[in-house]
Amino acid sequence: MTQILTSDYSDVNAPKWTYDTLKPPKISLYNLYKDIKWHLSLYRNAKLPLKVRIQFVYLRIIQRINYNKGWKEGGKKFNK
Amino acid sequence: MKVSVIVPTYNRVKQLKNLLSSFSKLREKIPCEIIIVDDHSEDGTESLLEQWVLKEHRFDARFIRLKNNSGPAKVRNRGTAIAQGDLVAFTDSDCYVHPLWIKHLSANLIKNDEVIGVGGSVLPQSKDIFSQYYTFHRILEPPKSLKYLVSANCIFRKDKVLEVGGFDEDISKPGGEDVGLSFKLYTKNYRFGFEKKAIVYHDYRRSLRDFKKTFFSYGFGCRIVTEKYFGGA
Numbered sequence: 252m253t254q255i256l257t258s259d260y261s262d263v264n265a266p267k268w269t270y271d272t273l274k275p276p277k278i279s280l281y282n283l284y285k286d287i288k289w290h291l292s293l294y295r296n297a298k299l300p301l302k303v304r305i306q307f308v309y310l311r312i313i314q315r316i317n318y319n320k321g322w323k324e325g326g327k328k329f330n331k
Numbered sequence: 332m333k334v335s336v337i338v339p340t341y342n343r344v345k346q347l348k349n350l351l352s353s354f355s356k357l358r359e360k361i362p363c364e365i366i367i368v369d370d371h372s373e374d375g376t377e378s379l380l381e382q383w384v385l386k387e388h389r390f391d392a393r394f395i396r397l398k399n400n401s402g403p404a405k406v407r408n409r410g411t412a413i414a415q416g417d418l419v420a421f422t423d424s425d426c427y428v429h430p431l432w433i434k435h436l437s438a439n440l441i442k443n444d445e446v447i448g449v450g451g452s453v454l455p456q457s458k459d460i461f462s463q464y465y466t467f468h469r470i471l472e473p474p475k476s477l478k479y480l481v482s483a484n485c486i487f488r489k490d491k492v493l494e495v496g497g498f499d500e501d502i503s504k505p506g507g508e509d510v511g512l513s514f515k516l517y518t519k520n521y522r523f524g525f526e527k528k529a530i531v532y533h534d535y536r537r538s539l540r541d542f543k544k545t546f547f548s549y550g551f552g553c554r555i556v557t558e559k560y561f562g563g564a
Contacts, residue, residue, distance in 0.1 A: 273510065273553040303463065310464050310542065317543045321506075321550025328551070329558045 278319045287311060333363040334437050334486070335416030339406035340424035341370040344379055346534055351383050353427035354390075360434035362420070364391035368410045371400045391415075402503035404511075407482065411489065411497055420486040421509075422531050427456070429530040436486045436529035447521040448487040448513070450480040451529030461542055462535045471533060477523045479513030484531040491521060499556060506545070507552015514560040 276282045290311055294304040336354070340347050347367070354365055367383075369376050380394040395409065411419050418437055422428060432451070440449045450473040455462035465471065471483045480487075482498075492512065499511035513523065536545070 273557055275550070297467070299467075303460070306460050307464055307467070310460070313539070313543060314546045317546040318550035321547035321552075322554045323550075324547075325507075325551040325554025326558065329555050 275315065275319050275322055278316060283312065283315065286315060332418055332437070332441055333416040334360070334418045334420055334433055335410075335414035335489070336362045336365040336420045336422070336433070337407055337410035337414060338365070338367050338422055338424055339370055339403045339410070340367055340372060340376060341400065341403075341406075342372045342374045342376070343424045344372070344374045344376045346425045347376060347379060349427045349534075350422070350424055351379075351387075353430075355387065356430045357389075357428070357433055358430045360431075360437055362390050362433055363416050364393055364414070366410045366414060367394040367424075368406045369394060369396040370402070370406045371397050402500070402508075403482070403505050404498035404500045404502050404508035407508075408497040408500065411492055414489060417489055418486055419489045419492060421482045421484075423483050423533070425534045426453075426483060426531040429532070432484075432529050432531060435526050436484075439524055439526040439529070440486055440488070443524055445522060446524040447491045447516060448480050448485060449524040449526050449529070450477075451484040451526050451531065453481070453483050453531055453533050456532045456534045457537065459535075459537050461537050465533075465535050473523065473525055477525060478517055479510045480523050482509035483533060484529065485509070487516075491516060495519065499559070502552045502555060504548055504552070506548030506550075507554075507556050510553055511556035511559065514556055518560055 276286075287308055291304065291308065294307060299307070338350065365387075367380055369380060377396055384392045384394060395413070397406065397409065407421060418440060420433060420436055436449055436451050440446065443449075453466075453471040455466045471481050473480050495512065495515040497512065498508045502508040502511065517523075536542070
């Protein structure tokens with residue numbers, strides 16, 4: 252049975268997020284690299300299986316791209 | 332203190348059945364009422380709720396149906412406006428609750444004068460990779476800084492919610508409206524708590540398309556509330 256794991260990290264420490272206001276860092280290769288590196292360390296510390304780590308990295312990239320897209324579109328709507 | 336539970340719903344009749352069944356199993360602290368606000372569903376939700384209000388006797392089971400599809404913010408505000416409890420608890424119609432959910436959620440708020448809202452744990456109903464991802468990253472739980480609560484599982488003092496005008500109705504789709512309410516409260520120096528033992532189980536959508544849409548909506552809504560309450564963040 253797959254164990255449901257939760258992380259015990261503070262989002263405030265995640266790289267370059269002004270988390271209190273939920274504003275994401277810009278999507279760039281460097282920022283994504285830092286983000287993924289930070290999360291891989293988290294997954295390693297949580298002893299997630301390799302297959303899950305790979306899937307999580309993929310979903311994390313999808314999350315970041317789509318959240319940033321939404322963030323941009325939200326800004327356009329707000330400033331209309 | 333009386334607790335009102337408010338649940339918005341839109342075209343989720345199957346999941347709503349599970350939620351209503353879990354309400355009938357609540358123990359030790361029973362809400363005075365549960366209000367389901369139907370955002371003009373077209374999948375048989377209305378007749379499910381008509382039967383539910385007749386069968387449920389442990390608490391005041393109520394539902395209202397909006398004339399037009401209005402979005403979760405407006406729906407929750409309509410529920411809050413008619414709630415009779417001193418505390419208003421929220422969850423979503425794609426969740427079901429632990430039998431001691433209300434007991435733990437309300438107890439934390441009642442014993443702790445310094446907070447005006449409390450969030451709880453959100454665990455998955457399934458074990459697929461999307462559910463694991465959301466759960467591991469605590470997407471639907473408050474952050475450790477407790478700057479906001481998430482409407483999948485939270486409770487507030489009703490007078491404070493009304494004081495700040497409730498959820499932001501200019502966010503018409505799910506995503507960010509609960510953060511907006513929390514920001515309004517937080518900027519008035521109200522604070523929140525977290526009760527790990529207050530548990531709901533969420534039915535996460537299990538497709539990449541929905542995953543993308545969800546995070547797009549979160550980014551969209553969070554941008555709007557961040558601009559509103561933190562001005563040009």
